[in-house]
Amino acid sequence: MQLSRxxxxxxxxxxxVLLALLFTTLILILVGAPPGKAYWNxxxxxxxxxxxxxxxLTATVPLLLCSAGxxxxxxxGLWNIGVEGQIVAGALLTTWLALNLALPPILFIxxxxxxxxxxxxxxxxxxxxxxxxxxxxEIFGGVGLNFIATVLTNYLIFGPWKPAGRATMSGTAPxxxxxxxxxxxxxxxxxxxxxxxxxxxxxxxxxxxxxxWGLKLKAIGNNQRSAFxxxxxxxxxxxxxxxxxxxxxxxxxxxxxxxVRQRLIPGISAGYGFLALLVVLLAGYRPLWVIPIALFFAAxxxxxxxxxxxxxxxxxxxxxxxxxxxxxxxxxxGVRRRSASRRLAGTQSQSQAQAQAQEHKEAV
Amino acid sequence: MKIELDDIKKxxxxxxxxxxxxxxxxxxxxxxxxxxxxxxxxxxxxVLTGFISADGGGIRVNGKPVHFASPAESIRHGIGxxxxxxxxxxxxxxxxxxxxxxxxxxxxxxxxxRRVFKKLSQRFNFSLDxxxxxxxxxxxxxxxxxxxxxxxxxxxxxILDEPTTGISAPQKVLLFATLxxxxxxxxxxxxxxxxxxxxxxELCDRATVLRWGKVTGYIEAPFSSDQLVQLMFGQSFPKSxxxxxxxxxxxxxxxxxxxxxxxxxxxxxxxxxWAGEVIGLAGLxxxxxxxxxxxxVGLQKPSAGRVLxxxxxxTRRAYRDFLAAGVAYLPASRIEEGLIRGLTxxxxxxxxxxxxxxxxxxxxxxxxxxxxxxxxxxxxxxxxTLVEALSGGNQQRALLSLLPPALKLLALEHPTRGLDxxxxxxxxxxxxxxxxxxxxxxxxxxxxxxxLERSDRIVVFSGGVMTSPIDATRTSVEQLGYLIGGVRDxxxxxxxxxx
Numbered sequence: 037m038q039l040s041r042x043x044x045x046x047x048x049x050x051x052x053v054l055l056a057l058l059f060t061t062l063i064l065i066l067v068g069a070p071p072g073k074a075y076w077n078x079x080x081x082x083x084x085x086x087x088x089x090x091x092x093l094t095a096t097v098p099l100l101l102c103s104a105g106x107x108x109x110x111x112x113g114l115w116n117i118g119v120e121g122q123i124v125a126g127a128l129l130t131t132w133l134a135l136n137l138a139l140p141p142i143l144f145i146x147x148x149x150x151x152x153x154x155x156x157x158x159x160x161x162x163x164x165x166x167x168x169x170x171x172x173x174e175i176f177g178g179v180g181l182n183f184i185a186t187v188l189t190n191y192l193i194f195g196p197w198k199p200a201g202r203a204t205m206s207g208t209a210p211x212x213x214x215x216x217x218x219x220x221x222x223x224x225x226x227x228x229x230x231x232x233x234x235x236x237x238x239x240x241x242x243x244x245x246x247x248x249w250g251l252k253l254k255a256i257g258n259n260q261r262s263a264f265x266x267x268x269x270x271x272x273x274x275x276x277x278x279x280x281x282x283x284x285x286x287x288x289x290x291x292x293x294x295x296v297r298q299r300l301i302p303g304i305s306a307g308y309g310f311l312a313l314l315v316v317l318l319a320g321y322r323p324l325w326v327i328p329i330a331l332f333f334a335a336x337x338x339x340x341x342x343x344x345x346x347x348x349x350x351x352x353x354x355x356x357x358x359x360x361x362x363x364x365x366x367x368x369x370g371v372r373r374r375s376a377s378r379r380l381a382g383t384q385s386q387s388q389a390q391a392q393a394q395e396h397k398e399a400v
Numbered sequence: 401m402k403i404e405l406d407d408i409k410k411x412x413x414x415x416x417x418x419x420x421x422x423x424x425x426x427x428x429x430x431x432x433x434x435x436x437x438x439x440x441x442x443x444x445x446x447v448l449t450g451f452i453s454a455d456g457g458g459i460r461v462n463g464k465p466v467h468f469a470s471p472a473e474s475i476r477h478g479i480g481x482x483x484x485x486x487x488x489x490x491x492x493x494x495x496x497x498x499x500x501x502x503x504x505x506x507x508x509x510x511x512x513x514r515r516v517f518k519k520l521s522q523r524f525n526f527s528l529d530x531x532x533x534x535x536x537x538x539x540x541x542x543x544x545x546x547x548x549x550x551x552x553x554x555x556x557x558x559i560l561d562e563p564t565t566g567i568s569a570p571q572k573v574l575l576f577a578t579l580x581x582x583x584x585x586x587x588x589x590x591x592x593x594x595x596x597x598x599x600x601x602e603l604c605d606r607a608t609v610l611r612w613g614k615v616t617g618y619i620e621a622p623f624s625s626d627q628l629v630q631l632m633f634g635q636s637f638p639k640s641x642x643x644x645x646x647x648x649x650x651x652x653x654x655x656x657x658x659x660x661x662x663x664x665x666x667x668x669x670x671x672x673x674w675a676g677e678v679i680g681l682a683g684l685x686x687x688x689x690x691x692x693x694x695x696x697v698g699l700q701k702p703s704a705g706r707v708l709x710x711x712x713x714x715t716r717r718a719y720r721d722f723l724a725a726g727v728a729y730l731p732a733s734r735i736e737e738g739l740i741r742g743l744t745x746x747x748x749x750x751x752x753x754x755x756x757x758x759x760x761x762x763x764x765x766x767x768x769x770x771x772x773x774x775x776x777x778x779x780x781x782x783x784x785t786l787v788e789a790l791s792g793g794n795q796q797r798a799l800l801s802l803l804p805p806a807l808k809l810l811a812l813e814h815p816t817r818g819l820d821x822x823x824x825x826x827x828x829x830x831x832x833x834x835x836x837x838x839x840x841x842x843x844x845x846x847x848x849x850x851x852l853e854r855s856d857r858i859v860v861f862s863g864g865v866m867t868s869p870i871d872a873t874r875t876s877v878e879q880l881g882y883l884i885g886g887v888r889d890x891x892x893x894x895x896x897x898x899x
Binding site: 246247248249251252254255258259261262263264265266267268269 | 720
C-alpha cells in the first residue's frame with residue numbers, strides 16, 4: 037500500500053479516537069470536572085516515574101497474551117468470551133503447585149508458567165468441547181465457565197488455600213519466594229513476562245498470516261461448511277484454537293499470580309480477558325496494532341487511580357474512556373463499510389471495488 | 401405499462417456490462433431476455449429495478465423518463481422482480497409474507513391481505529395454504545407467493561430471473577399459464593430472463609438477445625433454437641457425440657443402504673458404479689438423490705446396509721477418509737458450500753493441496769500454481785481475485801480446477817446449474833476427460849436433456865425411492881418424466897439388466 041493511502045487510513049482511524057475524546061470531555065464538563073486536568077492526571081499517573089512505566093509494561097503483558105490468543109479464536113470465527121475464566125484457571129493450577137511444591141526457582145518458575153498454560157488450555161478446551169460436541173454457543177459456555185472459575189477461586193481462597201490463621205478475602209497464603217517471578221531490580225516489571233508476551237504476539241502475527249494452519253483457521257472462520265467439505269478437520273482446528281487461546285490466557289493468569297501478586301487473590305484476572313477483547317476489536321484483528329493499543333489501555337489503567345487522589349474522580353473514568361473509544365472506532369468502521377458498498381453499487385469501477393475488498397480483507 | 405430502455409450503458413472499469421442497450425417492452429407481452437452468463441442481462445435488470453444506476457442512457461415508463469435511486473422507487477413505479485432466490489421470510493406464514501406488501505402502520509392489514517390472497521390465488525389457480533409457514537413450501541410455491549406479493553404491491557411490470565430453476569414440471573406449466581394470463585388478460589408486461597432456449601421459444605412473444613453487453617438481435621415469435629443460438633453465441637452447437645469408454649472395476653458399491661433424516665427415509669439403495677462410468681441422478685428436489693449422493697461420499701451415515709469403496713467397507717468411515725481415498729464432492733451452492741468468501745483463488749489453491757501442504761505458505765508458488773490452473777481452465781480472474789468477485793460460471797471453473805488430478809469417484813450436484821450453454825459444454829468436456837482416465841462420475845441434475853445426453857445410466861428418485869439403473873440410450877424425456885412423477889409402469893420405463 038502506498039504511503040499516502042497508509043496515511044489516509046491512519047487519519048481515518050484517528051477520527052473516531054478524537055471523537056471519543058471529545059465525547060468524554062463533554063461528559064466531564066457535565067459532571068463538573070476539569071477535562072484537561074483529568075487527562076493530564078491520567079497521563080501523569082502512567083508516566084510520572086520509572087515505577088509507573090514498569091507498571092504499565094506489566095499491565096500490558098496479560099493484554100498481549102490474551103489478545104494473541106483471541107486473534108487465533110477470532111480467526112476461526114469463534115467468540116471466546118471465556119478467556120477471562122481461562123486466565124483464572126491458569127492461575128489456579130499455578131497456585132496449587134506453588135503452595136504444594138518446593139523446587140529451586142530455576143525449575144520452579146518454568147514449571148509454574150507451564151502450569152498456567154495447562155490450566156488455561158484445559159479450561160479453554162472445555163469451552164471448545166461444549167461448543168463442538170455439545171452445541172453450546174461459545175459465548176454462553178464461556179460466560180458459564182467464567183462464573184465457575186470465579187466461584188472456584190473464592191472457595192479455594194477461603195478454604196483449603198487460606199493463609200495460616202484466618203481466611204481473608206485478600207487472598208491465599210503467600211507463595212514461597214522460590215515461586216516469585218523475578219523483577220527488574222526493584223521495579224514492578226517482569227522481564228520474562230514481557231519477553232514472552234512480545235514473542236507471543238509476534239508469533240501470532242506470523243502464524244496467522246504465513247502458515248497453512250493460519251489459513252485453515254481463516255477458512256473455518258469464513259465458512260465452516262465449505263472448509264469442512266474441502267477436507268479441513270474443522271472440529272480439530274476449532275478445539276485447537278480454544279486450547280491455544282486458553283493456554284495463553286492461562287499463562288497470563290500464572291504471571292499475575294507468581295509475579296504481580298505472589299498469591300492468588302479474588303479477581304486475579306482483573307478484567308484483562310474482557311479488556312483484551314476490546315483491544316483486539318480496536319486493532320481490527322491486526323496483531324501488530326495490538327501492541328500500541330494494549331500499551332494505551334494499560335497506561336490508562338495504571339494512570340486512572342490518580343484521578344481519585346487529585347480530583348476525587350472515580351478511576352472508572354479511565355475504563356469509560358476506553359469503552360467509548362472502542363464504540364466510536366467500531367462505529368467509524370461500520371460507516372466506512374457502508375459508504376464503500378454504496379460506492380460499489382454505484383459508479384465505482386469493478387477493479388477498484390476489488391482492490392477495496394482486498395484492502396478490507398487485509399484490514400480484517 | 402410500456403417500458404423503454406434507451407441506450408443503457410453500465411461500465412465496471414474496463415468491463416462494459418451494458419454497452420448501449422435499447423429495448424422496448426410493450427404492455428400485454430411476454431418479452432424474453434436471452435444471453436449467456438456475462439452477457440449483461442442481470443446488470444440490465446438491476447438497472448431497471450433500481451439496484452444500480454446506469455452510467456449512461458435512460459429509462460422511460462409510458463413515455464415519461466424516470467430515474468430510480470433505489471429498488472423501492474422502482475417498485476413504487478410498478479416494476480417488480482422475481483429473483484432466483486425468493487426474497488421471502490421462511491419462518492413466517494404465507495399470509496404474513498403477503499401482509500408485508502401493504503403499507504402497514506401500527507396494525508397490519510391482515511384481513512385485507514386475506515381477501516387479496518383469496519382473490520388472486522383463485523384467479524391464478526394457486527393452491528397455497530395461507531397459514532402454512534414459508535419454509536415448508538417448495539421453490540415453485542414460494543415463487544407463486546412472490547408473484548402474489550408483487551401483484552399486491554401493484555406491479556405492472558414483472559421481471560422473472562431464471563424462474564424455472566428448481567421447480568417441478570407441473571409447477572412450470574402453472575407458472576407459464578400464470579404469466580400468459582398476466583400478460584394477455586391483465587395487460588401486464590412480463591420480462592422473462594433466461595438462458596433456456598426451449599422455454600423462451602415456448603413462452604415469449606418476442607425476445608431480445610444480448611451478447612457481451614450489446615443487443616445482437618430482436619426477434620418475434622415463432623423462434624427457432626438455431627436462430628437464437630446464433631444470436632447468443634454466433635454459432636450453433638451440434639449435439640455432442642458419445643465416445644465409447646471401456647468401463648473398469650467397481651469403484652463404489654451400495655449394498656441395500658438406507659439413509660435416514662428426520663424428513664425423509666431413502667431405503668434399499670443398491671447400486672454398483674464402475675470406473676469410467678457416468679451415472680445421472682434424476683428427480684425432483686427433495687426426493688432423495690442428494691441424500692444418496694452424500695451417502696456415497698461419507699457425508700451421510702447409512703442407518704442400514706454397506707458402502708464399499710474399491711471393495712473396502714467404508715460404511716462407518718468419515719468424509720475425510722473418503723476424500724483421502726480418491727473421492728471428491730462438488731456441492732450445488734458454489735459460494736455457500738464450495739468456495740470460501742474472503743479468500744483468494746491462490747489461497748484456495750493452497751488449501752486444495754491436501755497432501756502436500758508446507759507449514760509456511762509460499763505465496764509466490766501458490767500464485768504460480770493457481771495461475772497455471774487459471775490458464776488451463778480459462779478462469780476470468782487472477783490468483784489474487786477474491787472468489788466472491790467471480791461470476792457463477794467462473795466459480796464453477798475454479799471449483800473444478802481445484803480438484804485433485806486423479807480421482808476414483810467424482811460426485812457433483814447440479815454441475816451446470818445457472819451456466820450458459822457454452823460454459824456447460826466446457827464443464828462436460830472436463831468431466832468426460834476425467835472419465836476417460838477412469839474416474840466414475842455421479843451427478844444430480846434437473847435438466848433431463850443433460851441427463852440423457854451425458855449419462856451412461858440414470859437412476860430416478862421419487863418420494864425417497866430409487867429406481868433400478870436405466871440405460872440412458874434406451875430411455876427418453878417422457879419416460880424419465882413419468883418416473884419422476886412416480887409412475888412405475890414397466891411399459892414406460894426402460895429396464896437395465898446390469899446393476
